[in-house]
Amino acid sequence: MTLELARDNGMPTATNGTAALEQSPFAIRGLTVSYGEKPAVFSVDMTVEAGKMTAIIGPNGAGKSTLLKAALGVVPPVSGRVQVFGKPLDTQRARIAYVPQRASVDWDFPTRVIDVVIMGLYRELGLLGRITGRHKAAARDCLERVGMADFADRQIGQLSGGQQQRVFLARALAQGADLYLLDEPFAGVDAATEKAIIAVLKQLRAEGKTVVVVHHDLATVTDYFDNVFLINTRKVAEGPVSEAFTADTLQAAYGGRLATAQVDQLGVAPVMGGVY
């Protein structure tokens, strides 16, 4: 297990042991991503611990989504290396499930909820495999887990935002992956749904899967997560919640956006709502 507090960070790669790199389900080294000339993510190292739930935390525009997208090759990085379960990303695609932030989909697309979840099975189906009752049952099962089974035959555009979010979570579940990367699954979701989603994620962890979640609500971090990763273009801190989620690191990540009083409050008893 690697704990590291990177308050003195900035120095990429070499300092991080290769053992950690080999064992981690998701290890990033020296990742820099830029839209145009301004880096959105700069020289970031991340080592996700296996079988744990990790929160990626940072203010709006900190590069959280960019970090995940670049690590998955959705946007091209300027530099950096990603290893998944100690191997190159492309050999491990089948073990990764990703839920995008605001799914970049066309809501009037002719597809039902169940068809969206079956997309999670495409790798299993191959190019020509027929969709059988077994696949449909598996998809329904995943919908059941997120409480959306009754919506299976609706057109995807007829769902509310929170319901759509749960369908995309079901699609990720259908992949049967070992590593789950979720970009703000709780955004725009009501309290009951949030509870349902977190239950699903905790169950995944209980099955030994690794879960990484971009998260905004500082008040629930201690409740939900084992580890945190604080980012604001550069890495701010990484490690167990008790060590890396402190007034200091929050101040460093959020700067003036987070009043000292609020941080103090968090440190003692996490009672406040999301901070932006």
Place this chain on the structure above:
Amino acid sequence: MLFDALLLQLGYNATLVAIGATLLGVSAGITGTFLFLRKRALVSDAVSHATLPGVGIAFLVMVALGGDGRNLAGLLLGSAISAGIGLWCLNWLTRNTRLAEDAAIGAVLSVFFGFGIVILTVIQTLGVGRQAGLEGFLLGSTAGMLWNDALVIAGGGAAALLLIVLMRRPMTMVAFDPEYAAARGISVSRIDMAMMGLVMAVTVVGLKIVGLILIVALLIIPAVTARFWTERSDLVVLLAGVAGGVAAYVGAALSASAPNLPTGPIIVLVSFALFALSLLFAPNRGVLAAVLRHIRFQRQVHLRQGLLAVAQEQLIYEPLTLRLLRRHGLLRADGVPTEKGRARAAKALRDEHRWALVRSDQSHEAAAAMYDGLRDIETVLTADQIREIDNLIGGPKEVSA
């Protein structure tokens, strides 16, 4: 005559044209669906217009080499190359400049088309009499279609279909959610390129029959037509293939049934007729269905509001509401509710209370999503569930309707 044409009884050429057109219609309809789902329908217009310079140049090259300038395979090869260059320009413009795709399409389309027309004009002034109907590629010309031409069309169409069968899943995924597709390791740019390759193949193959100006109609209209009938992408693809094939076959037969009817434009008109029928009569998404649905909805609203007003002993002013209540025998002519009216009103009010409970209970989420203030609760919940709710509400257990 038309009947003969539909049964392929009008001779060799007409039969060849009908078969070729049908194959083209099917493959264009299916290919076009993916383009439509990817929201890049107009790219095909740029591609088709970009074929023209290639046709002219291929003709010149073949003549210069001492061959027959009208060799279809040669001309199509030329058109494919120039369409490929046009596509490359289009991609380059959208990727490396700030031009949006629609502007880039306009630029590529007009420049290539203009250049093509210049070349055709030059050819006309060069070897008189030999250019032999290159303008036919603008709007299609089937008069002198040969067995070999039909083979080229059949081969191209079949190849396109085969590729689509192989790529339908990644193409659907990219069209629906490109970011997710990329995260799963699908190369979005490569899928897009393959899709454009398919469009190019269909366009080139269709030049002879419908011509480059109208090919976009064959690609897009069937997809739009099919979309009216289903909410499933795989069915949209299939139906578009059928619509494209039927339109092409009927169109080709129609044009063969009388002299001087141009094949391509007739096919497009038939295709449009299918579209118009779908637009009007398709269930759910059709215009007529929408109008009917609205009228029915309006009546339900009035009836339900009327019943609630009766239950709460409020006065009703809306003439439509009064009329509907009377017609259903819920209100007497003098405005006093009938026995049945009173019972229905009580039931409506009770349903309101039941719904309120259903909507506040997370475990009934799917049922709650059906709430529209109109529906009878029995259509959504089982008798047992309703009894449970009634127990919570208390009061009379049964309200007869």
